Amino acid sequence: MNEQTMQWDDLRVVLAISEAGSLSGAARRLSLSHATVFRRLDGIERRLGVSLFVRGRRGYTPTPAGEDMAATGARVEREVLGAERRVAGRDLKLSxxxxxxxxxxxxxxxxxxxxxxxxxxxxxxxxxxxxxxxxxxxxxxxxxxxxxxxxxxxxxxxxxxxxxxAQAVYGAREYHENHDAEQGWHGLDWIGPDAQLGYQALEVWMQQQTVAAACHYRVDSMLGMLSAVGEGAGVAVLPCYLADADSRLVRLSEPLAELSxxxxxxxxxxxxxxxxxxxxxxxxxxxxxxxxxxxxxxxx
Amino acid sequence: MNEQTMQWDDLRVVLAISEAGSLSGAARRLSLSHATVFRRLDGIERRLGVSLFVRGRRGYTPTPAGEDMAATGARVEREVLGAERRVAGRDLKLSxxxxxxxxxxxxxxxxxxxxxxxxxxxxxxxxxxxxxxxxxxxxxxxxxxxxxxxxxxxxxxxxxxxxxxAQAVYGAREYHENHDAEQGWHGLDWIGPDAQLGYQALEVWMQQQTVAAACHYRVDSMLGMLSAVGEGAGVAVLPCYLADADSRLVRLSEPLAELSxxxxxxxxxxxxxxxxxxxxxxxxxxxxxxxxxxxxxxxx
DNA sequence: CATTGTCTGTTCATTCATGCAAAGTCCACT
DNA sequence: AGTGGACTTTGCATGAATGAACAGACAATG
Structure with a gap:
């Protein structure tokens, strides 16, 4: 191969650096050491006789040549992934x-x-x-x-x-053994999702039931919500397959059709x-x- | 990189084998040793878990999977060549x-x-x-x-x-010093291009001048024709920039507009x-x- | 200001890919 | 049948690419 031509894998390296903005990030993306990515880029720029990235405080920023090469790399990546899937799609072995x-x-x-x-x-x-x-x-x-x-x-x-x-309202069995749905939800502490969990539909439902104001315990995972309810910290809407399997909990409502x-x-x-x-x-x-x-x- | 994925350079190897029809031919095309191409293909097929070529008497014939992969390789090659040219196109150094x-x-x-x-x-x-x-x-x-x-x-x-x-008719000076163009071309031995040189327009011209039948000396290169004329083996149509520089030759006609x-x-x-x-x-x-x-x- | 985390850049040892050389197969030609 | 050329496959030595380890720079945080 002529020294001056680009190797096909060069594009992959340049694309990764362009997307990650740093050698370390590109190394993670490529499953290589950052030292290897450093040397690979150095070799590519020397062979092509062109600067592909500006090194600065914000990391590696592509030059116009770097952007063009990264864009080509992205198109090549789509081609390769497509070919890979089609080849894999012919795999008839159960292994x-x-x-x-x-x-x-x-x-x-x-x-x-x-x-x-x-x-x-x-x-x-x-x-x-x-x-x-x-x-x-x-x-x-x-x-x-x-x-x-x-x-x-x-x-x-x-x-x-x-x-x-299906999802329904659950509470700790020891606190809510004789809960009467006719009582409504007022007067109960609620446990809900935080902004990270991003469960918009449940947030809307709590607003509609006018219990959002009583929601002072927010967790970033459903499993975390389950644990909190199990400890008697409040009630929450939980998936039935999850909560019914936990003997600490009792279902306090019928499944909520609007949250299915x-x-x-x-x-x-x-x-x-x-x-x-x-x-x-x-x-x-x-x-x-x-x-x-x-x-x-x-x-x- | 996951063991099962294809490396971008794999496509280049598969494309080369597909186009060449043999490992040796692919090796020449890739500037690699045939042993390397053999091992590269073996590695690709084992990693992907699929056969890409049928080995037979006629060499390496791609399977449907091999054809698909080679087609992808061709598209990637166009992308890479385009990127290479554009990068090279930005080269402002006189080196x-x-x-x-x-x-x-x-x-x-x-x-x-x-x-x-x-x-x-x-x-x-x-x-x-x-x-x-x-x-x-x-x-x-x-x-x-x-x-x-x-x-x-x-x-x-x-x-x-x-x-x-421009091209004109030339002969050896020692045999044609006093050649008179009014004599015509009959009675002279002619030197012409062979089928390999494939100079169709000159062949047509000799037919039109009814001297093709006198052409018993055919050469596979213009330089060969020049040497033959210099040795006095006959006359021939030659480029003026080539023949005028050779003191052994004398021009026997005006430049031939129809062969310019x-x-x-x-x-x-x-x-x-x-x-x-x-x-x-x-x-x-x-x-x-x-x-x-x-x-x-x-x-x- | 000290500490921590992330990143870049370099050196050295190890691993892997490569070419060379050799052996074997197959086919065309004499 | 013998020969030559093209090709495939394997073993071994070498060099290149890689990761580990280290050092230094920079920014964010307490």
Whole structure:
């Protein structure tokens, strides 16, 4: 290769630095050491005879040449990811790695035993679970499958709506054993989501019930809310599949139709023919259907 | 990087094998050893868990997955070449390498001293000259500049038409000192281009002059024809800038308007702002204009 | 002002990719 | 059948790329 030409991987390095704004950030993004990224950029700029970044207090800022090269890198990245998915999409073996993302509540309250069952059925499939309340980028293959609540699925993904997630008001059993729904919610301490958790629909509901003013305990996760209710710190709206499994809690209302959400099972269109992903989607869908009652909040 | 993902350079290897049809051919195309290409492909197929080529008697034939990956590689290659040209296009230094392609006759008979002069003017520019009668692919950056005869410039290139190349009939001086053009061409032995040289216009002219039948000496290069005429083996149509400089030869006709061709100076649009390329184009254009008379075949 | 965290830049040891050389296979030609 | 050329595959030595460790700079925080 001529010394002066750019190597295809050069674009990937320049793109990463451009996006991260620093060598250390780019190193994390590329799973390389920052020393390697430092040397790679140095080599690229020397070979091409052009400066791609301005070094300053704010980190690495791309020059016009750097921006052009990063833009090319972004287009190449889309091509490579597309090719990767299509190649992976031809994979007919029930082995290899499968990355699934879901929320902490779904994982702890519902999915963990299902994932374990799946692993027992398919010992050659490596399951990597990413717990996150952020929607992972399935286009970038940060995950292969997402199991998460949503009103509508994101564009560019395919999937199935597999269940309703019912929610109701819960309190600690020892304080609310004989709670009469006719009493209303006034006079109770409430526990709610903080701004970080960003649960707008619940916030609206509490306003409508005129109990938002009594909400002096805010937590940044559903599991945290569950624990707080279990300690008798107040009452809260919680998903039935999560709260009904906790013997410390008692349900104080019927499931709230206006706070019901859909549970979706999502993947990228190019991956739906991958054998191990198809097997996983089918398994989880069937297992969830079997637990329909639990998710709907049916009691008995 | 996840073991299962494809590296961007993987696409380049798969593209090269797909285009070449063999590991050896791909190795030449990539400037790698065949052993390296063998191991690279092996690594790619193992990492992706898919077969990209069928090994057979006819060499390496891509599978559908290999075709898809090679198609992606071709698109990535265009992106990379474009980025490379644009980066190179920002180069304002009068240093670095400049690759120029031209024909053997132009080089030997006209350009060699001009290139030497340019080198003396710009000692920091490395000049690489590729002598070829094939049109190099400037889009692929096989060369940066082309100096060559053409009727019209190729698409996608920019350039200037810098001269007419006049041609006339020449013979050895010792045999044709007192040749009278009124005698016509009959009774003379002719030297012409072979099928390899592929000079269709000259072939047509000899047919029209009804001397093709007397052409029993065919050579695969203009320089070869020049030598043969110098040895007194016959007469031939030769470029005036080439033949007039050889004291062994005498011109036997006026320049033949119907065999005049244009001399073009060509480069890629993205490269025309590169300082060293611009300097070279300007220098050669000016030097050729100063030698207009020689190229037109003006005598005196 | 001291401490902490993040980042850049350098040196050294280790690992990995590469080319060289060799051996083997296959096909075309004499 | 023998020969030569093109190609594939493997083993070994070498050099290049990488990460670990270290040092220094800078900014935010208490």
């Amino acid at each position: 290899g790695t499968l990355r699934v993302t879901t929320t902490d509540t779904l994982f702890a309250g519902l999915l963990a035993p299902l994932f374990a069952d799946f692993r027992r059925m398919h010992p050659d499939i490596v399951l990597e679970v990413a717990i996150s309340n952020q929607l992972y980028n399935l286009t970038r293959r940060d995950a292969d499958v997402a199991v998460r609540p949503a009103s509508t699925p994101p564009e560019m993904l395919v999937g199935r709506r597999i269940a309703d997630i 959400t859909d549970l979706w099972l999502l993947t990228h269109p190019d991956l739906r023919r991958v054998a191990r992903i198809r097997a996983f989607l089918d398994f989880i869908a069937e297992a969830i259907i079997e637990r329909q009652a639990r998710l709907c909040g049916t009691q008995g | 670095g390498t400049l690759r120029v392609t031209t024909t053997d006759t132009l080089f030997a008979g006209l350009l060699a001293p001009l290139f030497a002069d340019f080198r003396r003017m710009h000692p920091d520019i490395v000049l690489e000259v590729a002598i070829s009668n094939q049109l190099y692919n400037l889009t692929r950056r096989d060369a940066d500049v082309a100096v060559r005869p053409a009727s019209t410039p190729p698409e996608m290139l920019v350039g200037r038409r810098i001269a007419d190349i 061709t244009d001399l073009w100076l060509l480069t890629h649009p993205d490269l025309r702002r590169v300082a060293r390329i611009r300097a070279f184009l300007d220098f050669i254009a000016e030097a050729i204009i100063e030698r207009q008379a020689r190229l037109c075949g003006t005598q005196g």
